[in-house]
Amino acid sequence: MAQNKTNLTRAVIVLALASVFFITLDLSDSGSTSRIRRVFDTVFSPVENVSRVVTRPLSGAWNAFRNYDDVVEENDRLKEQVALQEGAAVAAAASVRLSQELLALNGLPTLAGINSVTAQVIGETPTNFSQTVEINQGANSGIKVGMPVLNAAGLIGKVTEVFSNRALVMLVSDPDYALSVKVVTKSSRTPVTLPPLPTEDAPTVDSVLETTETSTTSSTTTTTTTIVGFTPSVTTVPAEVVAGGGSNITVPIASQLSVRETGILEGRGPGSRPIVRFLDASTRADAIEVGAPIVSAGGSRSLAPPDVVIGVVSRVVERLGTAGPVLEIELVADLSNLSFLRVLLYQPITESGK
């Protein structure tokens, strides 16, 4: 009996020391802990799959009991929202196409050039102290640690653990998540409208096209948006060949473009909005409006490619001294209701080799 107790005491000490050892290894990004996880996953996955199948009716019944009214209400709201969005989506698609063409012409990276894998959320985090979801695609689909994950609305997180046929995605709201972002602020200068050129100084379009009798018409397209921080511009497009008349031609100049501040987005756990810190101390708090869009900054060491939509500013907290303002962010993606996700096959340099 005494021998048995001694053995058990030894086992406790060894296991406790092993815990400390593995914590140290894991925090120093050692690959050996990932291998242990993969081995355990191989054994545990069949058990978990059987359990998922067996308990699905129970969880389904629970969800039906708890969420039925919410789902009906949400369905009605979404139908109305879809009707509103249908028109806007067509215009947005055209804008996105144009933007991608311009970026491609200038040799700039775009999301369109990055392959992606569509995955479905198959489980939420079982613990109350991490913000992760499990998806049904893994290393066999080319997914690697660090790859950014999006849904239809915007960025939702990054891949943190990859197994053969599943992966864990850390959500943007997890306190361990951090990403460099850009805040699109309003322009510091008022837009300048160029006066129409005198007739004699105007570019002789007719000389180019060699037309003699043409009428002077032009169409003006005004872009309106509810997104604060984007200054809609008025673009006058000559619809037909102009002969002799002065026309307003808006040429984009640097001073009219939106100013972009960079900072670090950090999650703050469930129920709390993520924040953006480390903005330039010289940034005026009033230069950043509530509703200003937040997009990923990109760059060689960033966790995500540039210009992935993340959210909008919901509150600006000004701080004293040299500390810049802190921004609270309202994410565009609804993290509480995730279903289908898109994993961008873009592995940041900082995560390569994991």
Add this chain to the structure above:
Amino acid sequence: MQLVASRWFRLVLVTMLVLSLQTTLLSEVRFFGYSVQLMAIFVAVAGSVHDVRVGAIVGLVSGFMYDAVLATPLGISALVLGAAGAGTAVVLQTFREPTWWLRILVVSVAAALSEILLPLTKAVVGLGGWLSPRMFAVSLVTFMGGLVFSAPLIPISRWTLREQVSLGRR
């Protein structure tokens, strides 16, 4: 063959089943948005029906297995659950013959406390951000879960960790 028949092998198998319930059913069936920590309750139950050493070993082994499916550093849940299992046994050892309701109460309190200890341990190793009033709500939900689940887990834990009666060698 002796290993397969040992109680520690049974422990690993039963813990896998409990863990699979934790990662499937209880990650979806949430109360007030919080998940009941069946793993913590199971470990506390093991500590309540056995001694400190067995409670600690069950906690450490279960914690390693829990950490292996989470994105948290391997070993954090092991330390926390090991403390929960050992702590439950220590508290119940102070009573000569604890009643069934006292056992359930101590198990529930130990499981709930482990939900406060977890973010504290994470903060100690530099993974801050979880120390908030929210952890008290989490522990309250686990406490309620303990009141419900510990009674059926007691016989399971007894069977799992039952030592084989040795009749001596021939």
